[in-house]
Amino acid sequence: MTKKWLHHVLEQHHTDAYLWARQCCDFDDEGAKDVLQMVYLKILEGKAKYNEKSGVKTWIFSVIRNTAMDHQKSKKALYSLSIVQEIADDYDTHEFVDYQAIIRKLPERQKQVALLVFYHGQTLEEIAEILELGVGTVRTHYDRGKKALKELLINSK
Numbered sequence: 001m002t003k004k005w006l007h008h009v010l011e012q013h014h015t016d017a018y019l020w021a022r023q024c025c026d027f028d029d030e031g032a033k034d035v036l037q038m039v040y041l042k043i044l045e046g047k048a049k050y051n052e053k054s055g056v057k058t059w060i061f062s063v064i065r066n067t068a069m070d071h072q073k074s075k076k077a078l079y080s081l082s083i084v085q086e087i088a089d090d091y092d093t094h095e096f097v098d099y100q101a102i103i104r105k106l107p108e109r110q111k112q113v114a115l116l117v118f119y120h121g122q123t124l125e126e127i128a129e130i131l132e133l134g135v136g137t138v139r140t141h142y143d144r145g146k147k148a149l150k151e152l153l154i155n156s157k
Contacts, residue, residue, distance in 0.1 A: 003044065009056050010040060016120055020061050023115045024068035027100050035068045042067065058126045061116070065130060102152045110145030113138055 025031035042048040048063045103111055116122040128135045
C-alpha cells in the first residue's frame with residue numbers, strides 16, 4: 001500500500017467520506033471537516049492501517065466513525081439562547097419539514113444504520129463491520145429504524 005494509492009483512494013471516496021463524517025458529527029460541517037482532516041492524517045501517517053479484510057470504503061468509514069466518536073467526546077457544544085432562537089426563527093413550520101431533525105430523533109445506532117444504508121448505499125454486512133456489531137444486530141437496528149422513521153414522518157405532517 002503506497003502513499004500514491006492512499007491518496008487516490010482518499011480522493012475517490014472524499015465526497016462520501018465527508019458526508020459520513022458530517023452525519024457522525026450530528027450534521028456539523030466544521031466538526032466534520034475537523035474529523036475528516038484527522039482521519040486523513042491517521043491514514044497517511046500509518047496510524048490507521050488497511051488490513052484488506054473489508055472494502056476500502058468500509059475501512060475508511062470505520063476510521064471516520066471512531067475518530068468522530070472521539071472528537072464528539074472531547075468537545076462540549078454549548079449554544080447561546082440567542083443562536084437557538086435565530087435558528088428557530090429561520091424555519092417556517094408550515095412549509096418546511098426538517099428531515100435532519102427527524103433523523104436526529106432516532107436512537108444513535110438506528111440513526112447510524114439508516115444513514116449508512118440510505119445515504120451511502122452500504123450493505124448490512126458492511127455496516128456491521130463499520131459499527132463493529134453483528135449482522136443480526138444491525139438488521140434489528142435497521143428494521144426498528146425504518147419503522148421509527150415512518151412514524152416520525154407521519155407525525156411531522
